[in-house]
Amino acid sequence: MSALEDLVRPSLARIVAPGDGYAPERGEDEYWGSGFFIAPGWLLTCAHVVGKGGAQVWRSRSPVGVTWQGGTTTGEVVLAKPRPEPAQASRGRWDFPDIALVRVHGADDARCIWLSDRAPTIPAPVSLHGWSRQTGALGLRHGVGEASGRDGKALLLTGALPVEGLSGGPVVDLRHGSVIAMNKGVRQTEGAAVPVTALRELYDVRGGDILHTVMREHDLHHLARFNRPGAGTDWTRVQTELRDPGVPGLTPAQRLHLYGHLAQLPPPSGPGEIADLVQEAKSRVVQSDFRSPFPEDLRTWREGAALLHGLRDLGDKAGRPELDLDAVLLYAAKAALHTVLARPGDTDPERLRDFTRWIEEQAVLYAQPVIREDIARLLDDVRRPEAPRFRGAVPASEPPSRTGADVLVDIGEPVYGERYPLSVRLLYDGRDVTPLYSNDLGVRRHELQEHLREPLAEALRLGDRGEHLAVIEAFLPRALLDEPIDEWRLVPEGDGDGAAGEGDEYEETDFFDEQSMPLGLRRTVLLRDRRRNAKPPIPEWRRRWTATERGPLSGIPLRGESTDTGHASGARREGRYGTLRRLSGSGDGCVPVFCGPVGSGAGRQAMDVALAAGHPLVLWRRDGHDHDECRTFHRSAARLLSLAGRAEGLHAHVRDLRIGASDPDIALSEGLTGRIAVLYDPPDRPPYGTEPMRPPPLAGPQAF
Incomplete structure (x- = not known):
């Protein structure tokens, strides 16, 4: 048995029907699948494995049986995704991420695997582990293959493939000695696995904050085993043996101690908080402001550090090809200071002292002099957070942190009949655009919300930062300007936010959760004209925008026959040139209504x-209505524009109007009617498809 297999086996578990124990002769339906411990008392498996227990198990109202080396006990499903459709609750196809977290009773002494801290490098030699009854009798199964590619969210496997019963078992990277994925299933000649980075999706499920505790316990468990005298082999020592002799950079032991210290810090508030510190450290060490065009959905401090170990300066400007220790130690110091400044009451002083002492010791031994000085200054500020953050000049090569990003949603003109191509991008600092998602084949209009829901959720997580709430800017064909994007939700209506069952057994959605409420009731959603933004702005557009920015605003009918005196049935329709004459001659601060x-x-x-x-x-007003309501709408619009004063002021008042109109009692008492829509289309924003892309970061995974 190999050293890695010897480490994996004690962490494996069988997921079974609850009862007095498990015996294979009780029938095939008793055994559901495999799982593995990622922290003491915490088990990871596939959602479709625990889904075999039906709605009661999925919703933690009925336990699952768990059998592992330490005995037989029960557990409850705490987090799982995706929520199954009723027909899928026990059998059938399960979409990605197909992942579930189970709290196991009486398993606090369970041996745990080492979870990889970043996406796997492809190709990679791997081993597959779990329980199987492929040969008839239930038994442990171990096979060797290769992680050969990706297909959407799936990690593709060749060689040894997942077989019946192996679902939920770990996939181990044999080169680096870490679990990179979880067995899911097989199709024809290749297998599919769920990358461990899919855990990030569980943070957004209701109750997902518990994952911070789980990952903390994961890192502290491995640190304790490494430091325990006479404990025998462990993941860190095996990783050290796998590492090529003489390879510079962060060692497995250094990484373990770093993650143990980071685990003691309060968790970050979001991906942007981590990404800022990663970018600052990377730019300082490499001496160039490289920004990745493909941002990571980071959730833990350890994931930020993982992006830096293996960092290389391909130009070797400083005479060292390996710079990851400099970058990682600088990032660690920045994380410590950020925590002290942002969460002063949540940081344990003694553990913080231990962390800063460790950083200081490592910097003295391994960091370049200039980086060592930066670290010393940061750690001095950690010890005296009431002092100014930088008592000297800020290094010129260190860029200011980004304050957040806005989200650009581009829905193109229809192709292939009535299919609209899609893309989602992040706009940083009003100039840098980063792609997140695209679908060039397009989808039908009624499928837009379904296909954009997940990319939008990811983009908003990355864009929200500190007090900045990401704005959604939707570039639309004119035929889609009535699409109610402000009414879209990040989860389907009636979705229990990760809970599942059948029929009426689904949990009621928390309406005021960010994932559940309509987008426009919390954040700003801007509708923009796609066709006009594809060309340089005309002078009239710039002139009118300047006037609306300055204010005041006033209303003018978009069509001459529909005014604040009402829209008389059978009134003569205004011609195009009549409309052009009237709108062109209106004041620059006038807003068509x-x-x-x-x-x-x-x-x-x-x-x-x-x-x-x-x-x-x-x-x-985008909805149908009686002509009698037009007089009320025009007067409400005039009042709204007067209160807003200028373009920027529209957002809060439109949001307030939407909230009021959503409540029948408020709408009746205040005379609010209709579903309001606003075109908010400033010129001179970066053309969404023509921005110069920055080069990717100079990073490459190395043996560690």
Whole structure:
């Protein structure tokens, strides 16, 4: 038996039907699948494995049976994703991430695997582990293969493939000595596994904050085993043996101690908080402000450090090809200081002293002099957080932290019939654009929300930072300007946010959770004209935008026959040139207002004219209604524009109006009607498809 197999076996578990124990002769349905301990008392498996127990198990109302080297006990499903459709609750296809976290009673002494801290390098030699009854009798199964590629969220396997019963078992990277994935299933000649980075998706499930505790216990468990006298072999020592002799950079033992210290810090508030510190450390060490065009959805301090070990300066400017120790130690010092400044009451002083002492010792031994000085200054500020953060000049090569990002959603003109291509990007600092998702084949209009839901959720997580709440800017074809993007939700209506069952057994959604409430009730959602933004701005557009930024704002009918005196049935329709004459001659601070949809018909014709006349703001009602309601709508719009004062002021007042109109009692008492939509289309924002992309970071995974 290899050293790695010897480490994996004690952490393996069988997931079985609850009862007095497990005996194979009790029937095939008693055995559900495999699992493995990632922290004392915490087990990871596939969602479809625990899904065999039905809604009661999924919703933690009924236990699962767990048998491992330490005995037989029960556990409860704490987090799981995706929520199954009713027909999938016990059998059938399960989409990715297909992952579940189980709290196991009486397993606090369980041996645990080492979870990889970053996405796997492809190709990679791997071993597959778990329980199987492929040969008839239930037994441990171990095979060797290769992680050969990716397909969407799946890690593809060749050679040894997952077989029946192996689902939920670990996939071990034989080169680095870490668990990189979990067996899921097989299709034809290749297997599919769930990368351990899919754990990040569970943070957004209701109760997902418990993962911070789990990962903390994971790192402290391994540190304790490494430091325990006479404990025998452990993951860190095996990783050290796998590492090529003489390879510079962060060692497995250094990484373990670093992660143990980081585990004692309060968890980060979001991905942006970690990404800022990673970028600062990387830019300082490499002496260039490289920004990755593919941001990571980081959730823990350890994941930030993982992006830095293996960092290399390919130009070897400083005479050292390996710079990861400099970057990792600088990042650690920055994380310590950030925690002291942002969460002063949540940091244990004694553990913080231990951390800073460890950083200091490592920096003296391994860091370059200039980085050592930076670290010393940061640690001095950690010890005296009331003093200014930088008592000397800030190094010129260190860029300021990004304050957050906004989200660009681009829905293109239809292709292949009525299919709209999609993309989601992040806009940093109003200039740098980073792609996150694209679908060039396109989807039908009724599928837009379904296909954009997950990319939007990821983009908003990455964009929100500190007090910055990411704005959604949707570039739309004019036929889609009535699409209610502000009413979209990040989870389907009725989704129990990770809980599952059948029929009425689903949990009620927490409406005021960020994932559940309509986007426009919490954050700013801007509608922008895709066609106009593909060209240089015309002078009228710039002039009118300057006026609306300055204010005041006033309303003007988008169509001449629909005014604040009402929309008389059978009134003569204004022609295009009449509309152009009136809108072109209006004051630069005037905002066209229309009591009806603008994606087709008379509203679309008038919207085309308003855009040609350079109007950056348009206010309308996207839903159907009686003509008698138009007088009320125009007067409400005039009041809204007066209160807003200028373009920037519209956001809060539109949001307030939407919240009020969503409540029947408020809407009735205040005379609020309709589903309001706003075109908010400033010129001179970066063209969403023509920004210069920055080069990727100079990083490459190395043996550690």
